[in-house]
Amino acid sequence: MAETDAANTDAANTDAANTDAIDSTDSIVSMRGIGKRFAAVKALDDVSFDVKPGELIAICGENGAGKSTLMKILSGVITDYDGTLAIDGKHVRFTGTRGAEEAGISIIHQELNLVEQLSVAANVFLGREKRTAFLFRDDRAMQREAGALLSQLECSVSPSELAGTLRVGDQQLVEIAKALSLNSRILVMDEPTSALTESEVARLVRVIAKLRERGTTILYISHKMDEVFHLSNRIVVLRDGRFIAQLNTPETNAREITHLMVGREIESLDLGEKQSRGKRLMSVRKLSLPWPGHARGYRLKDISFDLYQGEVLGIAGLMGAGRTELLECLFGAAPIVPSGQIHIEDRPIRPRHPSEALAAGMALVTEDRKRLGIFTAMNVGRNITLCELASMRRGLAVNGRLERSAAISMVDKLQIKAAGLQAAITSLSGGNQQKCIIGRWLLTKPKILLLDDPTRGVDVGAKAELYRIIRQLCAEGLGVIVTSSEMPEILTLSDRIMVLSEGRQTALFSREEATQEKILEAATMSNHAMF
Amino acid sequence: MNPTAQTLPEKAWDLFKRLWSSVEFKLVLAWLFVVIATALLDSNHTYWNDPRGSSELIIRRTVLLGFFALGSAIIIISGGIDLSSGSVIALSATVFGSLLILLDPNGFRDGHLSRLAVVLAMGGTITVGAMIGTLHAWLITRIGLPPFIATLATLVGLRSFGRGLTPTVTTGGKSQIDFPDKLLRDALKDVTTMSIVFIVFAILLWFLMSRTVTGRHLHAMGGNEQAAKLSGIRTDRLKWLAYVLGAVSASIVGMISFADDGSAKPDIMARGYELNAIAASVIGGCSLQGGVGTIPGTILGCLFLRTVIDAVSKVVGSGADVYEGMIVGIVVVLAVTFSQRGQKAIVNRYFNNAIGWSIIPVLSILAGLLMLLFFGKQTWYTPAHAIVAGLVVGGLLVARGVWETMSEKKS
Numbered sequence: 001m002a003e004t005d006a007a008n009t010d011a012a013n014t015d016a017a018n019t020d021a022i023d024s025t026d027s028i029v030s031m032r033g034i035g036k037r038f039a040a041v042k043a044l045d046d047v048s049f050d051v052k053p054g055e056l057i058a059i060c061g062e063n064g065a066g067k068s069t070l071m072k073i074l075s076g077v078i079t080d081y082d083g084t085l086a087i088d089g090k091h092v093r094f095t096g097t098r099g100a101e102e103a104g105i106s107i108i109h110q111e112l113n114l115v116e117q118l119s120v121a122a123n124v125f126l127g128r129e130k131r132t133a134f135l136f137r138d139d140r141a142m143q144r145e146a147g148a149l150l151s152q153l154e155c156s157v158s159p160s161e162l163a164g165t166l167r168v169g170d171q172q173l174v175e176i177a178k179a180l181s182l183n184s185r186i187l188v189m190d191e192p193t194s195a196l197t198e199s200e201v202a203r204l205v206r207v208i209a210k211l212r213e214r215g216t217t218i219l220y221i222s223h224k225m226d227e228v229f230h231l232s233n234r235i236v237v238l239r240d241g242r243f244i245a246q247l248n249t250p251e252t253n254a255r256e257i258t259h260l261m262v263g264r265e266i267e268s269l270d271l272g273e274k275q276s277r278g279k280r281l282m283s284v285r286k287l288s289l290p291w292p293g294h295a296r297g298y299r300l301k302d303i304s305f306d307l308y309q310g311e312v313l314g315i316a317g318l319m320g321a322g323r324t325e326l327l328e329c330l331f332g333a334a335p336i337v338p339s340g341q342i343h344i345e346d347r348p349i350r351p352r353h354p355s356e357a358l359a360a361g362m363a364l365v366t367e368d369r370k371r372l373g374i375f376t377a378m379n380v381g382r383n384i385t386l387c388e389l390a391s392m393r394r395g396l397a398v399n400g401r402l403e404r405s406a407a408i409s410m411v412d413k414l415q416i417k418a419a420g421l422q423a424a425i426t427s428l429s430g431g432n433q434q435k436c437i438i439g440r441w442l443l444t445k446p447k448i449l450l451l452d453d454p455t456r457g458v459d460v461g462a463k464a465e466l467y468r469i470i471r472q473l474c475a476e477g478l479g480v481i482v483t484s485s486e487m488p489e490i491l492t493l494s495d496r497i498m499v500l501s502e503g504r505q506t507a508l509f510s511r512e513e514a515t516q517e518k519i520l521e522a523a524t525m526s527n528h529a530m531f
Numbered sequence: 532m533n534p535t536a537q538t539l540p541e542k543a544w545d546l547f548k549r550l551w552s553s554v555e556f557k558l559v560l561a562w563l564f565v566v567i568a569t570a571l572l573d574s575n576h577t578y579w580n581d582p583r584g585s586s587e588l589i590i591r592r593t594v595l596l597g598f599f600a601l602g603s604a605i606i607i608i609s610g611g612i613d614l615s616s617g618s619v620i621a622l623s624a625t626v627f628g629s630l631l632i633l634l635d636p637n638g639f640r641d642g643h644l645s646r647l648a649v650v651l652a653m654g655g656t657i658t659v660g661a662m663i664g665t666l667h668a669w670l671i672t673r674i675g676l677p678p679f680i681a682t683l684a685t686l687v688g689l690r691s692f693g694r695g696l697t698p699t700v701t702t703g704g705k706s707q708i709d710f711p712d713k714l715l716r717d718a719l720k721d722v723t724t725m726s727i728v729f730i731v732f733a734i735l736l737w738f739l740m741s742r743t744v745t746g747r748h749l750h751a752m753g754g755n756e757q758a759a760k761l762s763g764i765r766t767d768r769l770k771w772l773a774y775v776l777g778a779v780s781a782s783i784v785g786m787i788s789f790a791d792d793g794s795a796k797p798d799i800m801a802r803g804y805e806l807n808a809i810a811a812s813v814i815g816g817c818s819l820q821g822g823v824g825t826i827p828g829t830i831l832g833c834l835f836l837r838t839v840i841d842a843v844s845k846v847v848g849s850g851a852d853v854y855e856g857m858i859v860g861i862v863v864v865l866a867v868t869f870s871q872r873g874q875k876a877i878v879n880r881y882f883n884n885a886i887g888w889s890i891i892p893v894l895s896i897l898a899g900l901l902m903l904l905f906f907g908k909q910t911w912y913t914p915a916h917a918i919v920a921g922l923v924v925g926g927l928l929v930a931r932g933v934w935e936t937m938s939e940k941k942s
Contacts (some may be wrong), residue, residue: 358763377754377822388742397742
């Protein structure tokens with residue numbers, strides 16, 4: 001391919017781009033005075049910086065710092081903004097993603113954009129389908145080419161598989177393959193590793209290295225300091241919608257970046273004295289969830305554990321291990337009623353609907369915030385009070401004052417950043433939306449809090465805050481079950497760690513005996529030998 | 532900006548902007564515009580000469596639409612759709628008539644029904660409404676049919692059921708039931724009584740939707756059903772409530788329409804009304820995606836729709852009922868177009884691409900034909916009027932398209 005040759009010449013120039021001097025003459029992207037408002041919230045304010053060809057720039061910042069908004073402007077998703085944008089020194093103003101694609105910019109969103117009912121190849125060539133001489137759709141050529149692109153990306157899925165059946169990591173590679181097929185010179189990746197397992201992350205890192213060899217310029221949004229330092233050659237820090245600093249990666253360290261991001265230094269994540277464990281809150285015995293029509297026959301098999309007051313039980317496991325399914329079973333939200341016994345404070349319960357679990361003192365913060373958590377048509381206040389409205393009544397009617405004070409109590413307790421209770425929930429950053437949902441459940445005064453990957457897509461500063469909140473809730477006597485796709489998080493938070501693998505419980509560690517290696521070993525343990 | 536430093540005109544402007552963002556305010560303004568325009572354009576000056584009669588007619592139509600439009604709106608807000616209300620109205624009128632025959636056959640023949648029979652028949656009809664709502668809720672929540680399919684089935688099925696019922700209960704196997712009791716009929720079709728019942732009904736529903744926990748939950752379920760369920764909301768029960776309210780409100784209309792029309796003809800009665808109810812809800816600000824909408828907005832939507840229909844009939848003269856469907860269609864398209872404005876981009880580009888340019892002759896020809904249809908019988912009309920109207924509309928649209936293209940180039 002001719003393009004690859006041209007790209008390789010670009011790659012030769014990369015070294016020059018690492019120098020300190022910033023002038024926009026040889027920039028591939030230059031932003032000047034970019035600003036954007038959402039109603040009352042200033043998402044971006046006068047942001048200017050340049051990107052040299054072939055660079056990998058990491059964009060760092062807390063929730064609501066404006067990283068995603070900036071990237072949406074760059075990729076033509078948001079077309080209504082202040083300031084100017086130049087590609088290759090030429091002023092541009094995209095009217096949609098098409099325009100950005102033509103200029104060679106592709107974005108891999110945090111929430112992937114695939115048509116689940118179409119094949120991988122159809123997704124890669126969506127809107128640019130290949131045709132045969134008679135104008136018929138040329139599926140075979142598309143599959144061949146998509147297959148070639150995917151194998152370059154170490155992705156072993158077949159191009160004829162439906163996109164919806166793939167794992168998140170593979171779906172992401174399909175999006176990258178799409179960007180490659182567009183010959184994109186500039187690739188924006190918005191927190192690409194937030195839903196990946198460790199091996200998938202390793203594969204992504206190799207893919208990124210390959211892309212850079214071809215001369216692709218990458219703008220990489222992440223909160224994960226190890227990734228940022230491993231991958232990038234320059235780091236741009238945003239805070240509260242403003243440009244704070246840009247630093248050459250070799251000349252800085254994680255501590256400095258974190259400091260710039262939050263405006264204060266985060267001391268070590270020491271969460272204080274471990275709580276002494278109280279009475280038993282919940283016991284689960286031989287919980288199984290059948291999976292009709294699947295070779296394995298079950299989603300969960302013979303899960304047994306106890307949960308005590310004031311402790312955090314961490315649930316570790318790879319994707320598809322059954323972490324979410326387990327929480328759904330406990331909360332009465334599973335599509336099929338599971339077998340086995342669940343006792344809460346020694347009373348047997350068998351929740352068939354979340355309302356029964358709620359009445360028994362449980363609360364579930366779901367993994368998929370956008371689809372299962374927030375109500376986009378409602379404002380911040382109403383999103384917070386929804387579960388506990390019945391207690392804010394005077395007579396038959398909901399009392400505005402009681403409702404407001406309940407919502408404000410949670411905004412204060414969890415330090416939710418919003419332009420008032422009337423603000424649209426969608427105007428908040430992901431982390432603040434998550435806090436609203438946690439607040440919604442705390443108002444119900446639960447005994448047991450189930451948190452399904454609560455810090456997914458949440459930055460360092462807000463993460464530490466969430467950890468502190470979780471610890472504080474334990475001190476108040478709650479029992480917390482938390483799942484996470486990040487090993488260090490499980491190790492930091494949990495008093496005990498249960499490991500799931502393919503729907504079975506493969507280990508239960510105390511905090512003292514748990515290590516990353518032991519957890520990983522248990523999480524990858526195959527069940528086939530057990531039969 | 533410091534709010535205390537605002538001058539009076541600034542405050543007024545702020546208030547206007549806040550009001551302008553509500554559907555209700557815009558509808559009131561649009562309604563006033565239509566009323567004033569009709570008063571000026573109508574050559575018979577009906578609104579000046581007979582304000583009482585004119586307003587009574589509009590109120591009667593608005594109330595009859597309002598009852599089941601409110602039920603429809605609640606279903607739409609809760610994330611569903613009800614296509615069956617026209618058929619439920621027809622069936623309810625038939626059931627009401629049938630129950631009167633069965634409960635008091637002699638009174639039905641003589642035209643003097645016993646009060647007990649009337650009360651029981653009304654209760655029975657409303658119960659039938661609740662049963663239909665329950666059927667919808669069961670089909671949707673337990674069988675798992677999409678609301679569109681479930682209520683499409685009853686749209687077709689219930690009207691046919693009513694047609695089968697009529698000859699079975701009437702003597703001589705007639706295909707319609709005539710309203711028997713003149714006193715009862717006058718009481719039921721009296722516009723004051725009707726309006727009072729409607730106002731009470733509307734206030735109750737407004738209270739339900741905007742002041743109670745159940746109302747909030749209905750909004751939540753319409754906005755995000757999965758999240759609502761995971762928040763411990765009993766979504767199945769809420770759906771039952773919404774569909775029962777929808778069907779019962781249509782049953783009430785069925786009884787009043789029976790009196791208003793003087794007979795229950797299940798084959799033609801209230802045919803297509805379900806779409807008027809959906810249209811009124813959408814004009815009143817309900818989103819068919821669910822989760823968004825208000826009771827006052829829906830009432831104003833009904834009032835606006837009926838006023839526009841009335842206005843056209845005043846201007847056009849006799850035979851205007853032919854255009855009712857067309858007016859509903861146009862008003863819905865305009866209402867939704869204007870409520871979507873400005874959400875996507877600074878300039879809405881309606882005409883500056885291939886589809887946009889090719890719609891301009893279609894709309895121009897339509898404008899010319901409407902001129903002919905509406906004013907063809909007027910003494911001043913000549914074919915030149917229709918041609919000029921078509922050319923003017925075409926010219927304006929082309930100008931808009933050119934302006935859109937230029938504004939695109941500029942940015």
